[in-house]
Amino acid sequence: MEHVSLTLQITFGIISLITVCWFYLASNKSRSFLLILIFWMIFQMALGMSGFYVDGYSLPPRFLLLLLPPILLVVVIAFSLKGKIFMDSLDLKQLTLIQSIRAGLELVLFFLYTAKAVPEIMTFEGRNFDIVSGLTAPFVYYYGFIKQRMSRTAMIAWNFIALGLALNIVITAILSAPTPLQQFGFDQPNIAVAYFPFTWLPSVVVPILIFSHFVSIRQLILKNTMATES
Numbered sequence: 001m002e003h004v005s006l007t008l009q010i011t012f013g014i015i016s017l018i019t020v021c022w023f024y025l026a027s028n029k030s031r032s033f034l035l036i037l038i039f040w041m042i043f044q045m046a047l048g049m050s051g052f053y054v055d056g057y058s059l060p061p062r063f064l065l066l067l068l069p070p071i072l073l074v075v076v077i078a079f080s081l082k083g084k085i086f087m088d089s090l091d092l093k094q095l096t097l098i099q100s101i102r103a104g105l106e107l108v109l110f111f112l113y114t115a116k117a118v119p120e121i122m123t124f125e126g127r128n129f130d131i132v133s134g135l136t137a138p139f140v141y142y143y144g145f146i147k148q149r150m151s152r153t154a155m156i157a158w159n160f161i162a163l164g165l166a167l168n169i170v171i172t173a174i175l176s177a178p179t180p181l182q183q184f185g186f187d188q189p190n191i192a193v194a195y196f197p198f199t200w201l202p203s204v205v206v207p208i209l210i211f212s213h214f215v216s217i218r219q220l221i222l223k224n225t226m227a228t229e230s
Contacts, residue, residue: 003115004192012108013197016041019101019205023212026094030086037204040069044203048196056178056194063179066199070207078214087215088222095212096155097141099162102209103134105201117192119176119185128169133162156220163213170206 020041024034044066047053053062077083109128112118120126140158144150175183176190192198 004112004117004195005115008108008111008115009197012201015101015104015108016197016200016205019098019208022094022098022101023208026091026098026212027086028089028091033086036073041200041204044199045196048194048199051194053194053199057180061179061181063174063177063193066193066203067174070203074207074211074214077211087218090212090215090219092216092219093141093145095216096144097137098212099137099209100134100141101205102130102137102166105205106131106134112192112198113188116188117198118173118190119188121184122169122172122176122190127172130165130169133165137162152220152224156217156224159213159217159220163210163217166206166210166213170202170210173202 020034020037024030024037027033047065053066056063077086106124106128109118110123110125113120113123113125122128124131136158140150140155144155172184173190173193175181176185177193178189178191182189193202
């Protein structure tokens with residue numbers, strides 16, 4: 001990672017902190033959720049700085065520790081009564097606007113590519129079109145909530161499309177990492193996420209953005225159902 005500038009590392013660190021603070025506001029300043037996030041970020045920072053993730057061929061794969069805990073947390077929240085209450089309490093407007101952070105993330109990925117830390121396929125010059133989600137999020141927020149000219153059905157469709165784009169880059173990133181599962185980027189693999197602060201990308205930032213889509217879809221569908229019944 002010697003080719004990755006300190007400026008880029010600091011920039012991504014700031015983007016990560018903005019994402020967490022933004023979600024904290026969307027959660028109506030839930031202290032318990034913020035404490036969980038802070039602990040998780042410190043834990044991943046320690047692992048990233050120690051070089052824990054550098055050996056991608058260890059068994060079981062160490063990269064699972066980046067992904068599985070957030071997935072399990074989302075499952076617990078989604079299927080528990082308290083979790084559903086928490087999801088329904090989140091600010092839908094902020095959950096929509098937070099997706100604009102993805103435009104900045106895509107620029108970070110592009111500069112990581114130029115620094116030979118991720119493959120081209122993970123950028124907008126490859127097969128990653130996630131920047132579209134980041135650029136359109138402010139428009140969805142403006143026309144969906146401020147002007148109220150965008151229907152809930154259209155907003156649901158946008159969330160599903162943006163969610164698909166997010167899952168596309170997640171799968172691409174996993175298959176580009178130097179592990180036994182690698183399918184892409186053999187000449188320039190995805191090594192960035194093995195180092196701090198980029199360990200926060202798959203373990204913190206992406207789970208927050210994907211979870212925000214799940215919550216937004218749930219809330220919009222419930223609102224549509226209530227409107228139909230009334």
